[in-house]
Amino acid sequence: MRCRSWGRYPKTTETLKSLRWSTDPLPANDGLKVLPHGLGRSYGDVCLNQSGTLLVTAALDHLLAFDEQNGLLRCESGVSLDEVLRFLVPRGWFLPTTPGTKFVTIGGAIANDVHGKNHHRAGTFGCHVTQFELLRSNGERLLCSRDKNADWFAATIGGLGLTGLITWAEFKVRRMTNAWIEMESIKLDDLGDFFAITRESDHDYEYTVSWLDCMAKGKSLGLGIFMRGNHAKAGVGDLAPHGEPRLSIPLDFPSFALNGLSIRAFNTLYYARLRQRVTKAVVHYNPFFYPLDSINAWNRIYGSRGFFQYQFVVPFSVDDGAIREILKEIGDSGQGSFLAVLKTFGDIPSPGLLSFPRPGVTLALDFPNRGAETFRLFERLDQIVLQAGGRIYPAKDARMSAATFQASYPLWRKFTSYIDPAFSSSFWRRVTS
Amino acid sequence: MTIKNALIIGASSAIAQAVARRLASRGTALVLWSRSAARLEIIAADLRVKYDAKVFVEAFDLNDASLHQAALDRALAAQGPIDLALICHGNLPDQSACEKDFAIVEQAFRINCLGPLSLLTVLGNYFESQGRGCLAAISSVAGDRGRQSNYVYGTTKAALSTFLAGLRNRLYPKGVRVLTIKPGFVDTPMTAHLKKSPLFAAPNKVALDIIRAVETGACVLYTPWFWHWIMLIIRLIPEKIFRKLKM
Numbered sequence: 154m155r156c157r158s159w160g161r162y163p164k165t166t167e168t169l170k171s172l173r174w175s176t177d178p179l180p181a182n183d184g185l186k187v188l189p190h191g192l193g194r195s196y197g198d199v200c201l202n203q204s205g206t207l208l209v210t211a212a213l214d215h216l217l218a219f220d221e222q223n224g225l226l227r228c229e230s231g232v233s234l235d236e237v238l239r240f241l242v243p244r245g246w247f248l249p250t251t252p253g254t255k256f257v258t259i260g261g262a263i264a265n266d267v268h269g270k271n272h273h274r275a276g277t278f279g280c281h282v283t284q285f286e287l288l289r290s291n292g293e294r295l296l297c298s299r300d301k302n303a304d305w306f307a308a309t310i311g312g313l314g315l316t317g318l319i320t321w322a323e324f325k326v327r328r329m330t331n332a333w334i335e336m337e338s339i340k341l342d343d344l345g346d347f348f349a350i351t352r353e354s355d356h357d358y359e360y361t362v363s364w365l366d367c368m369a370k371g372k373s374l375g376l377g378i379f380m381r382g383n384h385a386k387a388g389v390g391d392l393a394p395h396g397e398p399r400l401s402i403p404l405d406f407p408s409f410a411l412n413g414l415s416i417r418a419f420n421t422l423y424y425a426r427l428r429q430r431v432t433k434a435v436v437h438y439n440p441f442f443y444p445l446d447s448i449n450a451w452n453r454i455y456g457s458r459g460f461f462q463y464q465f466v467v468p469f470s471v472d473d474g475a476i477r478e479i480l481k482e483i484g485d486s487g488q489g490s491f492l493a494v495l496k497t498f499g500d501i502p503s504p505g506l507l508s509f510p511r512p513g514v515t516l517a518l519d520f521p522n523r524g525a526e527t528f529r530l531f532e533r534l535d536q537i538v539l540q541a542g543g544r545i546y547p548a549k550d551a552r553m554s555a556a557t558f559q560a561s562y563p564l565w566r567k568f569t570s571y572i573d574p575a576f577s578s579s580f581w582r583r584v585t586s
Numbered sequence: 587m588t589i590k591n592a593l594i595i596g597a598s599s600a601i602a603q604a605v606a607r608r609l610a611s612r613g614t615a616l617v618l619w620s621r622s623a624a625r626l627e628i629i630a631a632d633l634r635v636k637y638d639a640k641v642f643v644e645a646f647d648l649n650d651a652s653l654h655q656a657a658l659d660r661a662l663a664a665q666g667p668i669d670l671a672l673i674c675h676g677n678l679p680d681q682s683a684c685e686k687d688f689a690i691v692e693q694a695f696r697i698n699c700l701g702p703l704s705l706l707t708v709l710g711n712y713f714e715s716q717g718r719g720c721l722a723a724i725s726s727v728a729g730d731r732g733r734q735s736n737y738v739y740g741t742t743k744a745a746l747s748t749f750l751a752g753l754r755n756r757l758y759p760k761g762v763r764v765l766t767i768k769p770g771f772v773d774t775p776m777t778a779h780l781k782k783s784p785l786f787a788a789p790n791k792v793a794l795d796i797i798r799a800v801e802t803g804a805c806v807l808y809t810p811w812f813w814h815w816i817m818l819i820i821r822l823i824p825e826k827i828f829r830k831l832k833m
Contacts, residue, residue, distance in 0.1 A: 171778050173775050174598075174624070175628065176624040176628070215628050215629065215631065215632035216631070216635040216636055217628070217635065218631065219635050229628075240635075240636060
């Protein structure tokens with residue numbers, strides 16, 4: 154059967170098998186390599202397994218225990234953040250950190266060690282995982298925590314689903330008094346603005362993120378909007394969870410729909426929407442954290458050729474040279490689409506061996522797939538990232554070279570010894586060949 | 587009718603789980619029967635955590651008719667009088683395997699037909715003495731007409747549907763409702779190997795239809811609704827023509 158990741162590239166063919174119960178054994182080994190597959194929201198090929206088996210975890214959708222004293226939720230690995238929020242929010246709890254979509258599973262959140270707008274305060278999702286069960290292809294079930302099977306715990310967080318199947322996991326959740334966020338949007342005139350406001354905000358604001366106009370060049374390089382927010386004070390709003398997505402993209406857009414002109418127009422409008430330099434608002438958590446979740450299948454606007462998301466992190470430096478260089482390279486290429494997301498990572502270490510975030514600046518940007526031209530741009534960006542001592546996020550990647558991966562994730566060799574012999578992925582074969 | 591207490595048999599099926607979640611979310615207490623204790627534990631944990639539901643579970647071989655009465659007695663002792671009993675257990679035998687090996691046909695009848703008939707007998711008598719309640723069982727549109735692609739499964743469900751019709755007739759004057767549920771294609775593990783089409787419905791949608799049909803006292807439920815019209819047409823085709831069709 155054909156399966157697609159969110160970026161709809163690469164196009165692969167896999168055998169789909171469904172695991173019905175977390176207590177069931179893994180399907181019989183038929184010689185094909187296996188990869189657990191949740192909601193397929195990774196952009197590239199970490200959730201794909203060309204000519205192999207995808208083990209679909211959708212049926213593992215049960216909550217198992219909620220310890221209200223200590224704020225600990227235990228659930229099966231196929232439960233989505235969407236379902237977790239529907240459970241937590243009315244009871245006055247929230248996720249410890251969340252990525253930009255709620256349509257990912259707990260298993261996927263751990264396997265990719267996802268991060269969110271509060272990384273500078275909370276670290277990655279893996280930082281809040283207290284324990285999980287890892288089912289290996291030899292039938293062994295390992296209970297993993299920071300104390301028990303700690304090496305397997307570290308290898309599995311950010312382990313891209315390769316160490317075995319996470320059947321269930323337990324993680325810490327946080328209190329909140331209502332479902333609303335008090336946020337401020339601040340206009341950024343240039344990149345210097347971003348770093349200045351980041352420094353000023355990281356202490357007082359739990360959530361920070363910026364959207365940059367990647368078409369901006371020269372003096373306006375770094376033109377954008379800085380957004381910062383905190384959970385609203387008691388009495389500001391209710392504890393109503395989010396609703397269903399309202400819009401849907403019913404068909405693939407033709408490939409010419411997104412071009413330099415349409416993107417420039419969108420970005421200009423997006424920026425001009427804000428009249429004042431600082432705009433304050435109280436917004437529900439759903440549009441604040443998940444603006445794109447309100448449109449089903451938004452990836453179809455990039456057409457059937459698909460798209461890439463390029464996300465990297467580079468360590469902090471005095472002159473922010475790498476970020477400037479990359480923004481200039483993207484601006485000159487004219488290939489970047491819509492808005493780039495820029496954020497600083499804090500120094501809370503993840504337990505994960507292959508975890509992506511590290512202290513520094515991270516930038517994420519979508520690129521429609523224009524073939525060789527796009528790949529050449531990425532190669533140039535890779536070089537700048539590598540030279541700055543940075544790295545690329547596997548959950549978003551579909552094309553980095555083995556040399557790039559191995560140079561930027563030096564622990565990959567150590568990680569190899571934890572890979573289940575029956576497991577593999579398209580991504581892993583690509584970056585280790 | 588309001589459903590305060592429900593018994594779900596074959597509770598680990600996808601449709602059964604969807605019904606259990608929907609009922610539990612409205613405060614219905616549940617008795618769940620299934621073959622596997624481990625699965626029941628997971629299902630019950632989910633219902634308790636999410637809905638603070640009162641759940642009583644028991645694992646045993648549902649096809650063993652000798653266990654049915656005693657299990658019902660224990661359920662009544664634990665949870666009190668039952669308003670709704672829903673039989674969900676069944677499987678989809680491989681038609682081509684059935685054609686080569688009659689043992690598989692027999693097995694399909696034990697699971698889809700004989701087990702449910704025993705349950706319906708025991709539960710029918712219970713509801714008759716109680717003088718109220720709803721007895722519902724999941725049959726299938728496949729039971730409406732024999733087709734080459736799945737006539738063994740269809741025959742088991744046809745027998746079940748006929749039995750339910752008779753039971754409905756018998757229990758109606760006693761104030762007991764009997765509901766025959768005929769789902770079309772439902773996107774569940776039972777149909778995981780089939781190619782998906784727009785005709786496939788989500789278990790949640792089917793669960794919603796079932797509960798509504800129980801509440802309104804319906805006799806036969808086609809779910810989703812359009813199967814009523816599809817099956818009407820299929821039943822009306824003369825056998826002389828039907829025998830030539832590839833269905």
